[in-house]
Amino acid sequence: MKMKFQTKIKLTTLSLMAVLGTALSFSAVSETYDVVINNGRVMDPETNFDGVRNVGVKDGKIVVITKDEIKGKQVIDAKNHVVAPGFIEGHQHATDPFSRKVNLRDGLTTMMDFESGAGDIAKWYADAEGKTQSNYGMVVLATLARVSVLDGPEIAALGNDMGGLFAHTVGAAAAKAQKEGRKPGWSSTLPNKEQMTQIMSYVDEGLRQGALGVGVPVGYMTTGVTQYELYKYQELAAKYGRVTNGHVRFAGIRPPTEGQLGVQEMLANAMVLDAPFMASHLNSNMDWEYTIPMINDAREKRGAKVWGEVYPYAAGSTIAATDILTESSMAQMGITYSNVANLDGTRWDKAMYEDVRKNDPGRAIVIYNNPPEDIAKWIAQPGVVIVSDGMAILDENLEYYPWDSSYEGKSVHPRSAGTRAKVLRMVREDKNMSLMEAISKMSYLHAKYFDELAGIPHFKTKGRMQEGMDADIVVFNPDTVRDNSTYEPGKGAIPTTGMPYVLVNGVVVVKDSVVQKVFPGKPIRFPILEKGRLDQIEIEPRVFTPNQS
Incomplete structure (x- = not known):
């Protein structure tokens, strides 16, 4: 019984x-979903799931991934296409609407700048609200803090992001400095206690306003920022539990100032402080064969909250005033004047070098400092994330283009438009890593590091093709996707092809390879705090006389 x-x-x-x-x-x-993506090869880098499924999206989330037939208000047939997490990066300098449009064609759904950042964080986020197509976030920029204190707040006010900084602020600071018979303060002045306290107060206010971390491109300020000042930026960020991003002090492969030494300087600070540190573009600083394994060992064997990034181009792009173009630094890198070019392709000689660095220090240039055959090697290195280091796309008056401007006729480094497609094309043609690994390095691995190492909670639900995750999704054809931007004048912003659909927070932003005029981007930002934390650190710098070398 x-x-x-x-x-x-x-x-x-x-x-x-x-x-x-x-x-x-x-x-x-x-159930009827907002968007249904049918018959696509769904690839999730966290779980390594790889199979043909239908995806249902509702209220900005991935609600269902199933073999069953499902219905939607909008239906995308993704047969013969990969359905992957939307791509993420923390090193895209261009934050204007046109540049975001170009990068959406390349699958970039979360677009942030951790190397540079902004000066006035509250203003930057307010300007972006409701007018941004991709998800957006920003760190506070130490350089603009130094400009404000050492060159004048009126100079700092000329630019609140990298585009404005390079186009207007750097040149104005140089002109003022020449008039006063000194070097620009932001790059060359060793601040006293009062000045450093003001600089740190500026940074502290950005962190209080919710900045994701601190951007310290010390490689542009090699003679003005002491190791003590650099430590203080990292210490202040650590008081908030936030990341410091470093374009490190040195580049090159020859002693005494190899790229590895620059990484070690900030890595040591991070490990002492138990603080997050993100090392910018390890390929362009050179020495990547040694710095990537060193950072991986620090993270995986020592528990350090550190990681590094690379981009898939042999040449870099920056401004003429950069410290890596001092003659001694060029010797360390094994390059000379002719390795530098204007955006119109004109190669430099000594006369142009001297003229441009003095009279047009904010000019965007291209530096050919790495062998192209090494690209496939460094992007396949374990543990690194792939970024673009994309530059602002500016017109002849050094202003941003309007959203509806043509893709043609724009001279800029091609990484500003084609980074992710180039990686996918290289995977197809060179087979230097698996497709899943490439997708991971452009999506999930970013989310993992930003969440687990940098403490940014928004990324718990990004970079994954799973039920319950944010519906930031890219649909591409693995057999045809390709980059079309080149170094040729006028062709730097030619968009990616073979990536016909992109969703941001469940909204179709790219449809049939046409960017729609919709603005579903959401802010990635920490809560605004009532009080800053500058009073938790001590500021006692050495006094230098003279204060410029």
Whole structure:
């Protein structure tokens, strides 16, 4: 009797489970989703899932991934296409609407600048609200803090992001400095206690306003920022539990100032402080064969909150005033004047070098400092994330282009438009890593580091093709996707092809390879705090006389 009763309970339970399963399946089938992506090869880099499924999106989230037929208000047929997490990066300098449009064609759904950042964080986020197509976030920029204190707040006010900094602020600071018979303060002045306190107060206010971290491109300020000042930036960021990004002090492969030494300087600070540190573009600083394994060992064997990034181009791009173009630094890198070119392709000689660095220090240039055959090697290195280091796309008056401007006729480094497609094309042609690994390095691995190492909670639900995750999604054809931007004048912003659909927060932003005029981007930002934390650090710098070398 007891056995029969137990059997009856088991049968009833199984029957109930079957009914519930059928009901759940029926619910998934019968529900109408905002967007349905059918027949695509869904690839999730966190779980390594790789299979043909249908995806249902509702209220900005991935609600269902299923073999069942599902219905939607908008339906995308993704047959023969990969359905992957939207791409993420923390090193895209261009934050204007046109540049975001170009990068959406390249699958970039979360677009942030951790190397440079902004000066006035509250203003930057306010300007972006409701007018941004991709997700957006920003760090506070130490350089603009130094400009404000050492060159004047009126100079700092000329630019609140990298585009404005390079186009207007750097040149104005240089002109003022020449008039006053000194070097620009932001790059060359060793601040006293009062000045450094003001600089740190500026940075502290950015962190209080919710900045994601601190951007310290010390490689542009090699003679003005002491190791003590650099440590203080990292210490202040650590008081908030936030990341410091470093374009490190040195580049090159020859002693005494190899790229590895620059990484070690900030890595040591991070490990002492138990603080997050993100090393910018390890390929362009050179020495990547040694710095990438060193950072990986620090993270994986020592528990350090550190990681590094690379981009898939042999040449870099920056401004003429950069410290890496001092003659001694060029010797360290093994390059000379002719390795530098204007955006119109004109190669420099000594006369142009001297003229441009003095009279047009904010000019965007290209530096050819790495062998092209090494690209496939460094992007395949374990543990690194892939970024673009994309530059602002500016017109002849050094202003941003309007959103509806043509893609043609724009002279800029091609990484500003084609980074992710180039990686996918290289995977197809060179087979230097698996497609899943490439997708991971452009999506999930970013999210993992930003969440687990940098403490940014928004990334718990990004970079994944899973139910319950944010519906930031890219659909591309692995057999045809390709980059089309080149170094040729006028062709730097030619968009990616083979990536016909992109979703941001469940909204179709790219449809049939046309960017729609919709603005679903959401801010990636920490809560605004009532009080800063500058009073938690001590500021006692050495006094230098003179204060410029």
